[in-house]
Amino acid sequence: MNNFLFEFILRLGDDNLILGHRLSEWCGHGPYLEEDIALTNIALDHIGQASAWLKLAGNAEGKNRSEDDLAYKRIEREFVNLQLVEQPNTDFAYTIIRQLFFDVYQLYLYDELTKSSNEEVAALSAKSLKEIKYHVRHAKEWALRLGDGTKESNRRAQIAVNDLWRYTHEMFVTDDVVEALIKERAAPDLASIKIKWEEMISQIFNEAKLFIPENEPPIILNSRKGVHSENLGHILAELQFLPRTYPDANW
Amino acid sequence: MDKEKIINLLKDVQDPEVPVLDVVSMGVVRDVKIEQARTIVTITPTYTGCPAMNTIEKDIVDKLKSVGIEKVEIKTVFSPAWTTDWLSEETKQKLRDYGIAPPGKTDESDFLQSFFTKKVECPFCGSDNTKVTSEFGSTACKSLHFCSECSQPFEHFKCI
Structure with a gap:
């Protein structure tokens, strides 16, 4: 039998785990000390959320797998994170645009998940949402500074937008897993999240003098x-x- | 030993990162239940990734063991989500005395508003002629500020 709840929660966990790991690569390489601390603080939030989601996933699966088992003992084809979050940091503009795309997605998705019929999903979403809100603020402020900054910062931010846009569609794909959860009123309709996501991204891009690429498959x-x-x-x-x-291993 | 006594004991368990705070007055300890031989302590994390949580769990177990309570179970819950609004005035004063500007009232209505517009009162001289250095500090719960009045850098316990 398909365990759709397990698969859905696993997606939430894997998105956070892989993005948290990616962001942590900035440790010691941030453009200046305070920003180094900001990026790694945010990375820590994602790892914290990942750990909590993967624990829930393990419970939903019912095969006695802990959050560590799920993080460390699965192979590549068993990970179900978005491709957006596995994209390399490349440069600071690239990292910020990737974060912005994901943070705004998480904001609207989790906001809806706080109303999930699954109490544990609702509770962890509400908890995470407090962190997500300042992640969005951080990414938005930087998107504005880079986009509406110098010619060079705008150029780099726009390259990042052009390169990463194609990975954003995947966030809103409704498949058998999502459909099963919608039926149980455990997850929201992703099409409604997409509308809100596009609206906020367009607003920020307008202010940041960045453009959404056209006809990007x-x-x-x-x-x-x-x-x-x-x-x-x-x-x-x-x-x-x-x-x-x-x-x-233990320490 | 009854619930009240255990909660009183747990007031000796400090936050390893901000030692003037204890896990009860911070609101990390949500409930204590005694079921026959088992003592169940329900806790909630401040931030999902707070690295102090493992130490806090261990310190709670150790504290209770030190008074002969052997069977301790720690249960973690996420709802209601931890908020700095749970800190009492007394606890906020302890933070101030320790050199950390305490949190004000949480307000998430306009979370997109830049953090750099925030005015936080200096814990050393009380002036609000201060500026934000960074929204992110040495731990997830703190931001960095500078007082233009007494020229002191200081930390602020963020509202969440």
């Missing part, structure tokens, strides 16, 4: 079913190295 891989860009394998190699080399 969406990426065709289906990461929600485990098909990823080559980036994920590289992330997992680092993320899982220690527990795979020294199983059940």
Whole structure:
């Protein structure tokens, strides 16, 4: 039997885990000290959320897998995070645009999930939402400064938008998993999230002098079913190295 | 030992990152239940990724063991979500005395408003002629500020 609840929660966990790991790569490399601290603080929030979601996922699955088992003992094809979050940091503008796209998505998705018929999903969404709100503020402020900054910062931010736009469609795809949860009133209709997402992104871009690329075809891989860009394998190699080399290591 | 006594004991368990705060007055300890031989302590995290939570769990268990309560179970809940509004005036004064500007009342209605417009009162001289250095500080719960009046950098416990 399909365990749609497990699959849905796993997506929420994997998005956070992979993005948190990506962001943590900025540690010690931020453009200045305070921003280094900001990016790693946000990374920590994502790892915290990932840990809580994966624990819930383990419970929903009912096979005694802990959050650590799910993070460290699955292979690439078993990860169901969005491709957007596995994209490399590239430069600061790229990182900020990726965060903005994801943060605004998380904002509207979790806002709806606070009304989920599944109490645990609703509780963790409400808890996470407090963190997501300042993530959105952080990304928005930087998008404005970069987009409406110098010629060079605008150029780099626009390149990031052009490159990353194709990965945003995947956030709103409704498949069997989402449909099953909508039926149970456990998850919202993603089409309604998309409308709100586009509205906020357009507003911010307007102010930031950035443009949404036209006729950019969406990426065709289906990461929600485990098909990823080559980036994920590289992330997992680092993320899982220690527990795979020294199983059940303790300190 | 009854619930009230256990909660009183837990007031000795400090937040490892802000030692003037204890886990009860911070609102991290939500409930204590005694079921036959088991003592269940329900806690809620301040931030989902707060690295102090593991230490807090261990310190609670150790504290209760030190008075002979062996079977302790820690249960984590997320609802209601932790908020700085739970800190009492007394607790806020402790933060101020420690050199950390305490949180004001939470207001999420306009969360897109820049954090850099925030006016936080300096915990050292009381002036509000201060500026924001960074919304993010040494721990998830704090931001960095500078007092233009007494030229002191200081931390602020953010409202969430």
